[in-house]
Every structure is written in structure tokens, then in C-alpha cells.
Amino acid sequence: MNSTAASTDGRRAKGELRRRALIEATVRVIARDGAAGVTHRTVAKEAGLPTTATTYYFDGIDALLTAALTSCMEEDSARIEQLAEAPGDDVDRIRALSVQMADLLTAPGHLLAEFEMCLLAVRRPEQRTATRRWKNALAAFARRLTDDPVRVKLFTHAYDGLLLQGLLAGEAPTAEEFEELLRELLRPE
Structure with a gap:
């Protein structure tokens, strides 16, 4: 495997880990604060990621909630x-x-x-x-x-x-x- 393919796979794996962390954080926020407590900021903070990560991986709060429910x-x-x-x-x-x-x-x-x-x-x-x-x-x-x-x-x-x-x-x-x-x-x- 060449280095470009390896770095692409590494970025993809890191991206999937971040996406998974955001979904799990969403479930924890809902468990603690209810669905009304789900914001980009609260989910990112719960996941230990920058707020921009939620908007990068999810189109909006509805997409985040749908991903959490699906998971x-x-x-x-x-x-x-x-x-x-x-x-x-x-x-x-x-x-x-x-x-x-x-x-x-x-x-x-x-x-x-x-x-x-x-x-x-x-x-x-x-x-x-x-x-x-x-x-x-x-x-x-x-x-x-x-x-x-x-x-x-x-x-x-x-x-x-x-x-x-x-x-x-x-x-x-x-x-x-x-x-x-x-x-x-x-x-x-």
C-alpha cells in the first residue's frame, strides 16, 4: 500500500472514530438533559471535540439525532x-x-x-x-x-x-x- 492510501485510510478511520464519539455523546446528552439539550456545543463538549466537528460530520441537529437513534x-x-x-x-x-x-x-x-x-x-x-x-x-x-x-x-x-x-x-x-x-x-x- 502506498503512503497516500495509508494516510487516506488513517484519516477515514480517525473521522469514523470522531463521528462515533459524537453519536455516543449525543446519547449521553439526551440521557442527561433530554433532546432539547442537544446543541452543537453541548455534544462537542461531551465528546471532547471542537464544536466545528459536529457541523463537519452532521448536517444539523436532526441529522445528529437521527444518527444517535439509528445507532x-x-x-x-x-x-x-x-x-x-x-x-x-x-x-x-x-x-x-x-x-x-x-x-x-x-x-x-x-x-x-x-x-x-x-x-x-x-x-x-x-x-x-x-x-x-x-x-x-x-x-x-x-x-x-x-x-x-x-x-x-x-x-x-x-x-x-x-x-x-x-x-x-x-x-x-x-x-x-x-x-x-x-x-x-x-x-x-
Whole structure:
């Protein structure tokens, strides 16, 4: 590889690291201050980068919010897809998902940011595409346990509701409580 190609690859890698840092900083700002707290300045400061970095990598705040939502949904989808494909039976899958749900509520900042970004997507249709893979991953997980399309739909709608109610509760539900609810929702054979 010649030195020009190596320096181009190095700049590209550095640029991707900076972009990733800005997305992660956006999620932290939303978790702490809400979406209204997302400005070029607050995100750059949170990421430890100059303010100009946000405008270099993102066309505006909406683009930054869309990238953050997409990133969160991609990570969450990958986790659900791994659980669906993990070895074990239906009981093991439900138990693993229940533990994951309870764990999300032990440090809820990331989850809180996701819900806030999803609510923004209600008013910003261009941000809704980020949630499609998430919904598909939940449906695929449910189809591993039931072939009843109503139960699959019920699960995909109820999952986020269970987590939202967990955020609102004074004391977050335990993995065992989530497991009981998921078994009722999915009723594996």
C-alpha cells in the first residue's frame, strides 16, 4: 500500500472514530438533559471535540439525532437477534431476555435517551426508519417462541411498554417479574 492510501485510510478511520464519539455523546446528552439539550456545543463538549466537528460530520441537529437513534436501534437489534439465535430452548430465551430487560433498568440513561428519541421520531418521519430493524428483530425473537401472529404483534408492542413502565416505576421490575410477563405474552409451546 502506498503512503497516500495509508494516510487516506488513517484519516477515514480517525473521522469514523470522531463521528462515533459524537453519536455516543449525543446519547449521553439526551440521557442527561433530554433532546432539547442537544446543541452543537453541548455534544462537542461531551465528546471532547471542537464544536466545528459536529457541523463537519452532521448536517444539523436532526441529522445528529437521527444518527444517535439509528445507532441505538442497531445495537439493540443486534442484542435481540443474538438472543433469538442463541442455543437453548424457549425457556432459556425468555429468561435471557428478562435478564437483559432488568439490566437495562439498572443504569437507565441509555434507555431513557432511546425513548426520548423514539418520541421525537413520531414528529419526524425521516427518523422512523431507524426503528424498523428493531421492530423486525423483536418479531423474529417472538417467532422463535410462537407461530401465533397475534402473539408476535402483541409482544413487539408490549416490549417497549414494559420497559417504559419499568422506567416510571419507583422500583424497577426484576428479571423474574419480566420473565413471568414474557411467558404470558408469548406462551411458548
